[in-house]
Amino acid sequence: MTDDLKPHELIANIQPRPPQTGWMNTPAVIRKGMFCYASNPKSVEILKLPNARGWNPLEEDWKLPKNWKEIVFEGLRQRLDRFRTFKLFMDICVRCGACADKCHFFIGTGDPKNMPVLRAELLRSVYRKDFTAAGKIFGTLAGARELTLDVLKEWWYYFFQCTECRRCSVFCPYGIDTAEITIMAREIFNLLGLNIDWIATPIANCYRTGNHLGIQPHAFKDMIDFFIDDIEEKIGIRVEPNINKKGADILFITPSGDVFADPGTYTAMGYLVLFHYLKEKYGLDVTWSTYASEGGNFGFFTSHETMKRLNAKMYAEAKRLGVKWILGGECGHMWRVIHQYMGTMNGPADFLEEPVSPITGTKFDNAKSTKMVHIAEFTADLIKHGKLDLDPSRNDNLIVTFHDSCNTSRGMGLLEEPRYVIKNVCKNFYEMPSNTIREQTFCCGSGSGLNAGENMDLRMIGGFPRANAVKYVHEKHGVNMLACICAIDRAVLPVSMDYWVPGVNVTGIHEMVANALNLPGQPKRTKNLRGEPLPGMEGDDE
């Protein structure tokens, strides 16, 4: 939006006509509400990443290092040599357009530079100019262009309007993963000190305290203690979780967001209730860690090296505690890091056992390399073997739909397990339309570190395709609960629902599991984990 228009300018603008120039000749206009604030230089310094300084995306001067072009070209060259995929993705796109209308940001904003093909072309055009013979000779005729300050700013604006959700890649006949192009672009920004603060400060926190929120070990334990009291007040059972317990069977790691923000806190309580049940019934010893206190990894949105530095604590803590294997909570990008990178990046974790459920004997072959199992899979296996005593009627007030998180669905193929769990813990479940779920799921609109407050317009419009499908099942089936297995989803979807589909709440699946679970020695259950009366108990004050 433009401020301070004169009356005649305002009238001229009332019937807007978009620019008729080609995309190369239409510079990006950086608009408030669509971008995230620049990183705090202190956070950049803590990580010892280059070119820490204060700067403002709305100002003309971004205070770039004098040799910024050289840094970009060298950064590109190194990455083209290092990552075969990146080189391939730069060369093989035939601009068929299959991906063009599949991005939630394009569908929502209507900005053509949010078409995945064009977003990639922003970078590819510079690659052509300086790294291909045709581009060097034929220039714009070959789709090549010079790297200028405007081009750099355009990159920054649009590569922070991509949530790396990979929906576009599902439709690409060549399998080009546009998320990887965004990942490379963001690596280059970090060489220039051009990160956003919503990513830079959490990673600086995580590097020092083990979690994005900067919770120190004693405060983390305080939070768990708070949950213990809360659970006792609501369901009458005092759970006794292990924290940093050496020799436990399993180490549990989950996103710290669930420890501090509603409604994720109810999911965290759900884990505590489930582990209590498994300890009482089957003697399973699960421990939390105040050091590996973060499953998420915003380093993934910064550089491969930063991702590796933040991820290293998982195996280190598993080794220190001497557990058999690692169980991971409901999170999205955490699982892409674990599934796609961790085994080779910080492994091999040959000090851990290949994960086998001590209760059912199921061998989790897919986690053979990483030694880390997703809790949706673990719980689905328990239910499948009849190991959980469930009363789904406690969730009768819920009419549920399921949002597939981008990274767990497209990044690791976890499609059936969460649905199996949901269908066993509640009776009312309705799917959203088929082109908005499973591999084709729409992003929440705030992933990959874009869940800040200052870019709320972008978050709302990017989240619209997902919300539109929720609205459909809300109106058709009365859906009032949106279930998901991602902590960022749990943080951002309530906001999106508030704007687009009021009347729909958000939950993790283990909150519903805990509400349905019959615990040994439990008193009469009257409330759910949110403190709301259970169905049929509305008049009961107990």
Added chain:
Amino acid sequence: MKLEKLMKERNADLINAWFTSLIETYPANTSAFLKNQKDPFANPVGNAFRQGFKVIIDQIVEGIDHQSAVSALDPIVRIRAVQGFLPSQAVSFVFSIKKIIRQIFSKEIRENHLEDELTTIEMRIDELSLIAFNIYMECREKVFQLKANEVRDRTFKALRRAGLVCDLEQVESDLTEHN
């Protein structure tokens, strides 16, 4: 009324022309997508515009029912409110139907002296524009409220849970009341 009858007969033309004028406010590639992709989940923006216009045209012809007008305009304005348009641009589509009606029925209006009827129709459109403005403001206020809530939730709730403040529930309920 004669003009109303004419408008009913050419309902589809009106909707199409109005839809076209709205999608022309987007770049060419985008407007082609908004027009051609018919799946309501693959193209929720284009679908919201079309569905809304169907109801609104009926309102213009038959008279405004406030609640129905709000329900039909809300999905369109709610989208435009977060697409980075100026406030005037976001709601200007309501006015453009005036020009479309005058263009499509110019001959009939002139020959049959339908100016009085046209005035009635245009007053309904003016009313719709005011409703659209209300919705736009509500959406923008909502966006800022959501931002404010996030900041409040992050700080107040975290501090309370960490046991670092007392009497916070009272502070929170005061804040909620003031909201």
